[in-house]
Amino acid sequence: MVSLGSGDNFNVPCETMETKHPNLHARSYSLRNGSAGAGEQRGGLGVAYDYQINVNGEFTVALDRDKFPPYGLFGGGEGVSGGLVVNPGSNREETFSRASGVKVPSGTVLSHRTAGGGGYGDPYKRAAHAVLEDVIDEYFSVEDARKLYGVVIDAETLALDASATDALRQART
Numbered sequence: 686m687v688s689l690g691s692g693d694n695f696n697v698p699c700e701t702m703e704t705k706h707p708n709l710h711a712r713s714y715s716l717r718n719g720s721a722g723a724g725e726q727r728g729g730l731g732v733a734y735d736y737q738i739n740v741n742g743e744f745t746v747a748l749d750r751d752k753f754p755p756y757g758l759f760g761g762g763e764g765v766s767g768g769l770v771v772n773p774g775s776n777r778e779e780t781f782s783r784a785s786g787v788k789v790p791s792g793t794v795l796s797h798r799t800a801g802g803g804g805y806g807d808p809y810k811r812a813a814h815a816v817l818e819d820v821i822d823e824y825f826s827v828e829d830a831r832k833l834y835g836v837v838i839d840a841e842t843l844a845l846d847a848s849a850t851d852a853l854r855q856a857r858t
Contacts, residue, residue, distance in 0.1 A: 699736075708740045717765065717798060719825050722754075723833040724761030724804020725811045730824060731767060731799040738795065743788045744769075750800035751782035761804030762833065770796040809835045809854050817845045 699711035712735040722728035746769045755764035768780045771789065773796045781787065789795075816836040820827055821843055830836040835857060837849035 702736070708738060708742070710737045710739060711735070712737055712794065716824070717801060718823050719829065720765040720801025721824065722757045722762040722764040722802060722804035723808035724757055725806030725808065726761075726804065727811065727819065728755065728757070728761070728764045728802030728804045731765065731801040733796055733798045735773070735794060735796040738789060738791065738793050740791050741789070743786050744795065745785045745787070746781050746783065748782045755800050755803040757803035758805050760807040762808065764801030764803045767798050767800035770798060808833050809857060813845055813847065813850050817843070
């Protein structure tokens, strides 16, 4: 993330944004679970920075990797696209990647979501224990582990089923 209001710095801490812009209130700053492209080396996760505007205002946004998500290499999957989501989860939700002078009322929530990186290499070659660690860290779901990586994990115990994983991966080839 780049904030031109903070000297073109990357990953500006919430406290700095709130100090420089007292009418902004940080609501959350988190990894975008599920945003990384699958691969033997999975892509990096994007981030979501949600903040609320406490005055009537307007915003201008110019983001990239919205129409063309970060691509994977050598069999790796694409990362998930980014965007600016206004009032996420509400019936007034809108997504922008390029816009200027968009007026918003006080209380509006903006969620800046960066793209996830593309994966590198065949996801079925990723070590099963690495996939399990990603699921435990909630980077993606048990279902994604099976669908994208061919790794079978018990949803209740989060135990790796090595024999079912081997069978699923061998069935693919």
